[in-house]
Amino acid sequence: MRGAVIHAPGDVRFETLDDPKISRPTDAIIRTVATCVCGSDLWPYRGAEPVGEPHPMGHEYVGIVEEVGTEVIHVKPGQFVVGSFATSDNTCANCRNGWQSSCLNREFMSTCQADYVRIPNAHGTLVATDDHPGAEFVPSLLAVSDVMGTGWYAALAAEVTPGSTAVVVGDGAVGLCGVIAARELGAERIIAMSRHESRQKLALDFGATDIVTERGEEGIARVKDLTGGIGADSVLECVGTPESMRQALHSARPGGNVGFVGVPHDVSVEGQELFFSQVGLRGGPAPVRRYLPDLIDRVLDGRINPGKVFDLTLPLDQVAEGYKAMDERRAIKALLKP
Amino acid sequence: MRGAVIHAPGDVRFETLDDPKISRPTDAIIRTVATCVCGSDLWPYRGAEPVGEPHPMGHEYVGIVEEVGTEVIHVKPGQFVVGSFATSDNTCANCRNGWQSSCLNREFMSTCQADYVRIPNAHGTLVATDDHPGAEFVPSLLAVSDVMGTGWYAALAAEVTPGSTAVVVGDGAVGLCGVIAARELGAERIIAMSRHESRQKLALDFGATDIVTERGEEGIARVKDLTGGIGADSVLECVGTPESMRQALHSARPGGNVGFVGVPHDVSVEGQELFFSQVGLRGGPAPVRRYLPDLIDRVLDGRINPGKVFDLTLPLDQVAEGYKAMDERRAIKALLKP
Structure with missing residues (x-):
């Protein structure tokens, strides 16, 4: 072979x-x-x-x-x-x-x-x-085996609930699938952070309600502006760099949650900063197997x-x-x- | 004055x-x-x-x-x-x-x-x-204003649920109140980490089912022994040092949760270590005000x-x-x- x-x-x-x-x-x-x-x-x-x-x-x-x-x-x-x-x-x-x-x-x-x-x-x-399955379903079933399963986990780890506000940091395939997951889990407002026109378009197509192009302190300030000054309920961190983790932690409100699925590279989280943020943090390789039957159904039903x-x-x-x-x-x- | x-x-x-x-x-x-x-x-x-x-x-x-x-x-x-x-x-x-x-x-x-x-x-x-309230209730109501409220938050942040296994790292007043909280929230097994006889006794009185005196790698191994080899569902970190945080993170099972309420001093959490642990982490100053009516009732009812x-x-x-x-x-x- x-x-x-x-x-x-x-x-x-x-x-x-x-x-x-x-x-x-x-x-x-x-x-x-x-x-x-x-x-x-x-x-x-x-x-x-x-x-x-x-x-x-x-x-x-x-x-x-x-x-x-x-x-x-x-x-x-x-x-x-x-x-x-x-x-x-x-x-x-x-x-x-x-x-x-x-x-x-x-x-x-x-x-x-x-x-x-x-x-x-x-x-x-x-x-x-x-x-x-028909050939038209193959790309989505393939996505389910990793990026869609991982975006799903990010949204669950970030505890997206119906009516909540979610921020997605990262406009790669996982971040874009995170937008789908946030929508499926009922988020009312989904803020996608992206600077690339084609990815912004796909994010909006997948259910994003707002696009933030700023990064760093400006990006954090923009998210705060959009979330009543306190930050989002849920943040999906789909990159894995120190900058994206900082962006994520500071975009969540006290009591909010960050799900991080970008494999961290040179990332460390300072204890007192996390403490006073009161943000919950969970990451890891997605337990895709847990989601497979449900996600396969959603694909074959044409929902996602x-x-x-x-x-x-x-x-x-x-x-x-x-x-x-x-x-x-x-x-x-x-x-x-x- | x-x-x-x-x-x-x-x-x-x-x-x-x-x-x-x-x-x-x-x-x-x-x-x-x-x-x-x-x-x-x-x-x-x-x-x-x-x-x-x-x-x-x-x-x-x-x-x-x-x-x-x-x-x-x-x-x-x-x-x-x-x-x-x-x-x-x-x-x-x-x-x-x-x-x-x-x-x-x-x-x-x-x-x-x-x-x-x-x-x-x-x-x-x-x-x-x-x-x-009668004088006999005053010490417990005073405890509610901080250490009991903080132990309660630790248990909630660690997502203690009925039937679960909880580990409490730290045998100070907050840790001991964390034992009370874990019991009230229905934990079936409560492992208190303590080396001090008087505190062990109080922990058992408050509902601990097991005492672990070992620390560091030995302490982690002992907790794993007691939890089917995978770690506890919930860990309450009630100290705030690098050693106690490490103890806590490595005592939780994949998918488990650490609630950390000891104000961190020189603590930082390495991104990949947290990622592959799949442990959820939330800390901070306890929102005691949220719990006051309930905790005051539990004290005056004689439950705690x-x-x-x-x-x-x-x-x-x-x-x-x-x-x-x-x-x-x-x-x-x-x-x-x-």
């Missing part, structure tokens, strides 16, 4: 690789129907994280089950399945609590930009659709269309161009078709 | 001071029935915070209303009242949201170790009891007896000895009677 391999910052190649094999009875092999490039893939691509030895890339996928291990009984060969970037047995104490992304047997996916993928913990990770974040579709063998386009911000998110 | 004045670390004196006067129509003057020394008063007393110019001390109080400003209509001269260390107008946007400790007109109390005290924002701060944290009672003129006894850990908390 063939798949993407990163060799160095800026150097992603499409290469022939060994076919994946069932190595444990809880594994499955899927034939990829669609995969994509994630914002977090850009950290090593940009040299902001070490690449180390050349290795495969990708953690987002939908596909058709090819083969399953003997202990995989929930899904069968031939079914269309959606999974998550974090695999989970769905039976351990953390899974039973609904925190499958902290499964005691968790393995993070990392080989999905390929024709075929081995899914560890397949029995607890994969969710099959009733039928093979997060697949719109894919503004570039390429054949899988052009994966390198997908990275390049996202790095240069020519694309929000690139979908890859084997 | 007379009251406590701190001149330098270790140097608290009982001195003659100007009588307080109504300076704004929202003020009240109360005659103190009981006041006390707080763990946070020990920060300047121990030189861990600058003292600056000599100044009065104390922020916990119950008393009899002597005089009210023209806009104070909720309480009347002669009534017994309980207040909070943070005054609040109870009408601003933050107060209406239930976050009175972030009132837009907040003033922190700081002159309460005295015969008479001026209460700013008296109309929104003071809650009167129906009758003058947080006044037991006062293991030393002194005449107010011996306030210096109260500081000394707490500094030397001879007393958990010193009650002062004018």
Whole structure:
């Protein structure tokens, strides 16, 4: 089979690789129907994280089950399945609590930009659709496997409730999906912080009611202006930098909540600042598995269309161009078709 | 009148001071029935915070209303009242949201170790009891004005729910009141971290089911042992040091919550550590005003007896000895009677 391999910052190649094999009875092999490039893939691509030895890339996928291990009984060969970037047995104490992304047997996916993928913990990770979905649903189902699930978690961690005001920091695919999530959870006012016209447009399309283009102190002041002087009930932090975290914490009202889902890079939170803000803070890798059945239904019912974040579709063998386009911000998110 | 004045670390004196006067129509003057020394008063007393110019001390109080400003209509001269260390107008946007400790007109109390005290924002701060309570209730009502209200907030911020497991880090008066709060909110298992026999005894009396004497990595391992290997649902951080915060964060399970109420000193939380823990974190000065009616009822109904944290009672003129006894850990908390 063939798949993407990163060799160095800026150097992603499409290469022939060994076919994946069932190595444990809880594994499955899927034939990829669609995969994509994630914002977090850009950290090593940009040299902001070490690449180390050349290795495969990708953690987002939908596909058709090819083969399953003997202990995989929930899904069968031939079914269309959606999974998550974090695999989970769905039976351990953390899974039973609904925190499958902290499964005691968790393995993070990392080989999905390929024709075929081995899914560890397949029995607890994969969710099959009733039928093979129409091609028009594939981008949104793919989004559900990561960015939509992550935006959903951000909104839940930020405790968005009906009638509340939410701020979304970050206009990447996750932030845009966070707008969808805030709307679905009933936020009355959704303030998207964005400077890019195409992303502002998508945010408004997804349900944002206000766009704030300012950043830093000016951005905070603008949010305060829009929220009666005290800040928002909920803030979704979807970037992961010191600046975006500061923006988020200072945009929330006392007693409000920040859900942070951008993997933090060089971020630390000062104790007294957090203390006197009285803002609740929760982050982490999204427990997408918990949300999959609900989010798949919302996609197939036509309620949500997060697949719109894919503004570039390429054949899988052009994966390198997908990275390049996202790095240069020519694309929000690139979908890859084997 | 007379009251406590701190001149330098270790140097608290009982001195003659100007009588307080109504300076704004929202003020009240109360005659103190009981006041006390707080763990946070020990920060300047121990030189861990600058003292600056000599100044009065104390922020916990119950008393009899002597005089009210023209806009104070909720309480009347002669009534017994309980207040909070943070005054609040109870009408601003933050107060209406239930976050009175972030009132837009907040003033922190700081002159309460005295015969008479001026209460700013008296109309929104003071809650009167129906009758003058018996002397046996005074210590618990005094505790409600700060340590019990703060322990209550810690338990709510840590999202203690019926049947849950809670860990309390810190065996000072706030931590011990946190045990009461966790029990009242229905925690099935309450693990108190304490090395001091008298405090362990009080914790068990207040409802703790387990005592952990270990600290640091050993303390974390012990809590994990007691919580099925994953950590507790809720952790109440009632100290405010880097060590106690670390203890708290690592004692909570993925998806669990830490409520932190010890004012943080030199504490910072690393972003990726918090991210991958998936622990929710909320702290701050407790919105005691929100809880006062309920907590006063629980005291007068005999459901809770947080006044037991006062293991030393002194005449107010011996306030210096109260500081000394707490500094030397001879007393958990010193009650002062004018």
